[in-house]
Amino acid sequence: MKHVVIVGGGFAGLHAAKKLGNKKGVRVTLLDRTNHHLFQPLLYQVAMAALSPADIAGPIRHILAGYRNITVLQDEVFEVHLAAQHIITPRSRLDYDYLILCCGSQHAYFGHEEWEEFAPGLKTIEQATEIRRRVLTAYEAAEREEDPQKQRSHLTFAIVGGGPTGVELAGAIGEMSRFTLDRDFRNIDPKLTRIILIEAGPRILPSFPAKLAGKATRDLEKLGVQVWANSPVTKIDGTGVQIDKERIECATVLWAAGVRPSALNAALGVALDRQGRVIVEPDLSVAGHPEVFVAGDQAHFDHGLAHPLPGIAPVALQQGHWIAQNILRSIRGAAPRPFQYLDKGQLATIGRSRAILQLGNLQLSGFLAWVAWLIIHIYYLIGFKNRLFVTLNWAWSFFSFRRGARLIINKEWRFYKSPQRDP
């Protein structure tokens, strides 16, 4: 019985596990720091109060409960010993015959980790809830505030990073301020919210064709978002953002500017690219270790390609599946097959009914692209219940212009400790 250890329950890990589930001659242990698989492409909707966390996440052990050869552990990996073929967790040592590393990525602040406190990123449910708390609290604070300068600062949102996440966050704030919150306040006009999308490079959405990115920029502007290109941020503090000599006073800054792979990579002793991702072989294994595979955001794969594959869900999903197939081949003595990526294109959505889509030579924008976005995201959501509920939630929001999850939830739960106060 061969033991496969999978580290990480994201798209890559989950699909590798499913492929290995109930197969003879193999048992699987999947470890994850959290208890849930998260459908990350919709995380910005949790941050923007449109969906609840449970709509887009489900317990990993429940998703895999039907596979009797799979054990799921909520645990963390401290060390990987490639030569000895085991991993170390805070509680135990796990020996493996095959290892799949797919720990994803987290936000990178380019040496300014102190910015995180003022500008949360969007990778986990905790961060999404924190962003939601900050955005909604800013409006409450603005409603109470009498000093017009402070009020303006509460009603200003800076989003750093013009990739799909930054665009989606900015568009959602535009949508919310222009439509959802319209009638709810007495002392402020939410429609005067200033939303600034800050991008260091010459334009937003650099991975998309320039024409589509231009359309997205126009769509953002219609929602009241201003795009500041060529604007590398030089400082973020508790009251605003600095771009060289320019300064924006704002209570809320969101970070969508860069990612870096798991810190585990640096300790592996294998070849990494400049971002710190493991440079994998054509079959997704690690050079010199045919029994160790890396997938998803943690891997750098560029065989036969002009650019390495991007850190998006279809890549991770296909790689996880492929690795599992190669492990099954290896167990029955067959040679591994080099990974072939089937391009599913790329998508970004702007507000409630616009998106851009690129697939090979096909370029779509506007409502039609948004419908495609909708169908694809519902199709890939894990579980019948999530599909049903997210569809209903969206239908409701679409026709009512409302957001279903506008709750400010504090971090402290105790009464007898001083509760978390708003800033």
Place this chain on the structure above:
Amino acid sequence: MKHVVIVGGGFAGLHAAKKLGNKKGVRVTLLDRTNHHLFQPLLYQVAMAALSPADIAGPIRHILAGYRNITVLQDEVFEVHLAAQHIITPRSRLDYDYLILCCGSQHAYFGHEEWEEFAPGLKTIEQATEIRRRVLTAYEAAEREEDPQKQRSHLTFAIVGGGPTGVELAGAIGEMSRFTLDRDFRNIDPKLTRIILIEAGPRILPSFPAKLAGKATRDLEKLGVQVWANSPVTKIDGTGVQIDKERIECATVLWAAGVRPSALNAALGVALDRQGRVIVEPDLSVAGHPEVFVAGDQAHFDHGLAHPLPGIAPVALQQGHWIAQNILRSIRGAAPRPFQYLDKGQLATIGRSRAILQLGNLQLSGFLAWVAWLIIHIYYLIGFKNRLFVTLNWAWSFFSFRRGARLIINKEWRFYKSPQRDP
């Protein structure tokens, strides 16, 4: 233009505000520490991973957005000055012509506030999320644990307090352990979960007739819950519960044993009952202050009754409505009318399809009572969307035996700070 200040956006405050909404000659300011109205009777379902917070809560300012004479502020009340007719918040002073106090209650630990850390109560969304985190984390820890004694402690849940909340929590854990988690684990059998409902008095559900309480006890036993009556808790610490010489080793303790009203009461300088509630006049005003009213859990009303009215939703709702009517009468020069409570009976639910109901001489138990419970709770839920989604969620759980919101969400959101680790 008369100014009515309402402190608290629970059942009493919300219904008072609605009654005063868009009425001539009156403007209303409603203050609440949170931004949401919470449908507290279903809070235990959030704690037990069956519903998401957004299913049972909605932003107060959105619920009241249609009333142009109402301002909602997320703020706290520090001081009430009855003689000068104003209240003090951290940010401002608010003068009032009429004041409605309905701040609800919080858990009381009978002089053992240090127990709260080990035994959270269930009054807020933050607490419900914390309880969910503890219960689900206990199963994850048990699955990892190899020491059988520690494993047993992770699989033991003590609920202190045999009122409706304690019964509902215990029943839900029974349901979850016996049905929902059945197939999800490899190293533990969730069906062996020990659930102990600890009550200081001679039986659970003292406000119900003994016969109904007996049925509830039997229903709990069928779900694996053991009721320990006549068992006053003498100590709670990080590893268990002490009842005199007896001791239960358990990783999870939940508190449902007692409430006390807002701390604001003590500073009012008016007559309070032994629990600290304001003893109100027949018209729900404060003696000597016909312009100040108290409602809901914060008030003690016993005019013409054998016992003071209990702290339940129908009482708060009717009182809020009544106070608003009396204020409108006072504005047009009419005398206030004494409050008359229309008894809507009482209900408690046990697990997925059993409940008990008492209304006057009518006593129901089992499935029929549960259907009544279902209809009543859906009917009173705020908002069409919540009704639809909660109904669907329940239908889905009922037929699939699953729980839709089994997410463990950590308190710390930052990567660059050490994240919250499981115990």
